[in-house]
Amino acid sequence: MQYQDCENVSTATAVQKDILHSGVQSKADKSPVTVADYGSQILVSLVLKMETPASTSFSMVAEEDSEELRKEGAEEILENITELVNETIVDDGTYSMYFSKEGILSAIDDGKSEGGPSGRHWVLDPIDGTKGFLRGDQYAIALALLDEGKVVLGVLACPNLSLGSIGNLNGSSSGDQVGALFSATIGCGAEVESLQGSPAQKISVCSIDDPVNASFFESYEGAHSMRDLTGSIAEKLGVQAPPVRIDSQAKYGALARGDGAIYLRFPHKGYREKIWDHAAGSIVVTEAGGVVTDASGNDLDFSKGRFLDLDTGIIATNKQLMPSLLKVVQEAIKEQNQAASPL
Numbered sequence: 001m002q003y004q005d006c007e008n009v010s011t012a013t014a015v016q017k018d019i020l021h022s023g024v025q026s027k028a029d030k031s032p033v034t035v036a037d038y039g040s041q042i043l044v045s046l047v048l049k050m051e052t053p054a055s056t057s058f059s060m061v062a063e064e065d066s067e068e069l070r071k072e073g074a075e076e077i078l079e080n081i082t083e084l085v086n087e088t089i090v091d092d093g094t095y096s097m098y099f100s101k102e103g104i105l106s107a108i109d110d111g112k113s114e115g116g117p118s119g120r121h122w123v124l125d126p127i128d129g130t131k132g133f134l135r136g137d138q139y140a141i142a143l144a145l146l147d148e149g150k151v152v153l154g155v156l157a158c159p160n161l162s163l164g165s166i167g168n169l170n171g172s173s174s175g176d177q178v179g180a181l182f183s184a185t186i187g188c189g190a191e192v193e194s195l196q197g198s199p200a201q202k203i204s205v206c207s208i209d210d211p212v213n214a215s216f217f218e219s220y221e222g223a224h225s226m227r228d229l230t231g232s233i234a235e236k237l238g239v240q241a242p243p244v245r246i247d248s249q250a251k252y253g254a255l256a257r258g259d260g261a262i263y264l265r266f267p268h269k270g271y272r273e274k275i276w277d278h279a280a281g282s283i284v285v286t287e288a289g290g291v292v293t294d295a296s297g298n299d300l301d302f303s304k305g306r307f308l309d310l311d312t313g314i315i316a317t318n319k320q321l322m323p324s325l326l327k328v329v330q331e332a333i334k335e336q337n338q339a340a341s342p343l
């Protein structure tokens with residue numbers, strides 16, 4: 001399974017290197033999707049299905065669906081995905097099978113489950129941080145398992161993240177091995193290993209208890225978070241370091257191994273968070289000893305279907321900093337609301 005993940009990651013890396021403009025589409029919400037997103041989703045779900053005993057039902061909540069690929073004008077990208085997937089299966093050699101274009105479309109739609117509070121569901125973000133992927137920056141392949149509405153397993157492959165700490169270096173670190181695989185199982189802790197296959201090492205969040213020594217992560221994309229709010233939270237808390245802005249759930253991985261102390265995510269009003277953007281990352285952080293909540297201090301609830309139903313934003317940090325972080329988050333939100341409607 002882990003080996004299969006690595007195959008999939010090297011495919012994503014190869015595609016990232018030579019992706020063509022014809023390999024990128026724009027979805028209905030204007031977000032980008034690439035041949036790598038579709039290809040990764042098909043390959044991960046193929047492995048999961050093949051390894052699931054026939055007696056067990058298979059359910060997957062995944063980000064991508066085939067809608068855009070069935071539209072006129074999508075023939076070239078569908079052709080590219082079909083070629084990429086079939087080539088990868090042959091190169092890997094584990095399974096002998098061939099996908100037709102129709103087979104590709106229906107394999108993508110294997111991820112259409114609604115999830116929910118009962119049973120087991122895989123949760124997959126085949127490429128998280130597609131914008132980072134297209135820029136050549138951070139991205140992650142994020143897989144989690146929901147059991148009776150709770151995340152019990154998470155795997156986060158970050159091909160462009162250095163295996164050593166990124167500290168305050170805004171995502172780059174020289175001379176270090178690149179490619180980190182984080183994993184966590186409920187009650188068993190969290191680990192990181194090299195994507196090239198080094199032994200796994202236990203990880204834990206940092207033990208900083210004075211915000212003066214803390215740094216915080218947020219999205220690289222300004223449109224994904226209210227930076228005036230995150231800036232005011234950091235200032236109120238007394239954080240001195242500038243924000244560390246990187247794409248994708250690599251932020252959760254970096255937080256889980258103590259590269260920074262806090263992750264702040266406050267999308268603009270009206271945005272609804274999806275479970276695949278947080279399931280794997282949040283269990284990696286909680287199993288590394290951290291805490292992940294919404295702005296009211298509630299645990300994230302993955303049992304409500306494809307979306308997370310939460311208050312205002314997501315915060316993650318260690319147990320020492322959480323009480324003071326939660327307090328300033330609530331103050332900053334109150335001030336922001338008062339400024340928006342002063343009466």
Ligand SMILES: Nc1ncnc2c1ncn2[C@@H]1O[C@H](COP(=O)(O)O)[C@@H](OP(=O)(O)O)[C@H]1O
Pocket residue numbers: 031063125127128129130131132218219220221223224225246247248249267268271274277
């Ligand atoms: N306006 C918005 N506000 C917050 N998150 C958004 C957003 N638009 C897209 N996203 C989500 O942000 C994810 C990337 O996270 P980050 O900002 O941490 O890099 C995207 O995942 P995908 O790249 O898988 O679509 C997408 O689900």
Ligand SMILES: [Mg+2]
Pocket residue numbers: 031032033063130
């Ligand atoms: Mg997307």
Ligand SMILES: [Mg+2]
Pocket residue numbers: 125127128129276277
């Ligand atoms: Mg995502």
Ligand SMILES: [Mg+2]
Pocket residue numbers: 037063125126127128129130
């Ligand atoms: Mg994605």
